Amino acid sequence: MKNRKLPLLFLLATNILVSGYHLLILFKLIDYRMVWGGRLHTTSEMYQFESFSLFINLLILSILLLDFKTNITKTYIQFVYWILAVMFVLNTLVNVISINFYEKIIFTPITLISSISCFMLISHKRKLIKQN
Numbered sequence: 001m002k003n004r005k006l007p008l009l010f011l012l013a014t015n016i017l018v019s020g021y022h023l024l025i026l027f028k029l030i031d032y033r034m035v036w037g038g039r040l041h042t043t044s045e046m047y048q049f050e051s052f053s054l055f056i057n058l059l060i061l062s063i064l065l066l067d068f069k070t071n072i073t074k075t076y077i078q079f080v081y082w083i084l085a086v087m088f089v090l091n092t093l094v095n096v097i098s099i100n101f102y103e104k105i106i107f108t109p110i111t112l113i114s115s116i117s118c119f120m121l122i123s124h125k126r127k128l129i130k131q132n
Contacts, residue, residue: 004071004124007117012064014110019057026050038100060084081122088115 024030025046032046035053040046063080066072088111095108 004121007120008064008068010117011114011121012061012068014114015057015061015064018110019054019061022050022054022057026054034100034102037094037098037103078122081118085115085118085122088112088118 021030022035025032025035032040032043032050036049040049063077067077092108092111092115095104095111098104098107
C-alpha cells in the first residue's frame with residue numbers, strides 16, 4: 001500500500017467521533033446503556049468505564065496524530081498498531097455479542113474497519129522499515 005493516509009484518516013476521524021460519543025455519555029446526553037454491551041447498571045459504573053474509554057481514545061488519538069504529522073517509521077509504532085489491531089478485533093467480537101442492538105449494528109462495522117485499517121498501517125510500516 002503506497003498511501004497510508006486513507007486508513008490513518010479513517011482511524012483519526014473515527015477516534016474523534018467516538019471520543020465525542022463518550023463525552024456525550026459522560027454528560028448524560030446519551031443513555032449509558034448504549035455502550036459496554038448494555039451491561040452497565042449504575043451511574044457510578046458509567047463514570048468509571050466511560051472515563052477509562054475516553055482516556056484510551058485520547059491516548060490513541062495522540063499516537064495517530066503524531067504518526068500522521070511525522071510518519072514514524074520506527075519499529076515501536078508498528079508494535080502500537082499491532083496492539084490497536086488486536087484491541088479492535090476483540091472489540092468487534094464483543095460488539096457482535098452485545099445485548100444492545102444499536103451498539104451491535106453501528107459499532108461492529110466501525111471496529112472491524114478500524115482493525116483492518118491497523119493491519120493496513122502495519123503492512124505499510126513493515127515495508128518502510130525494510131527500506132530503511
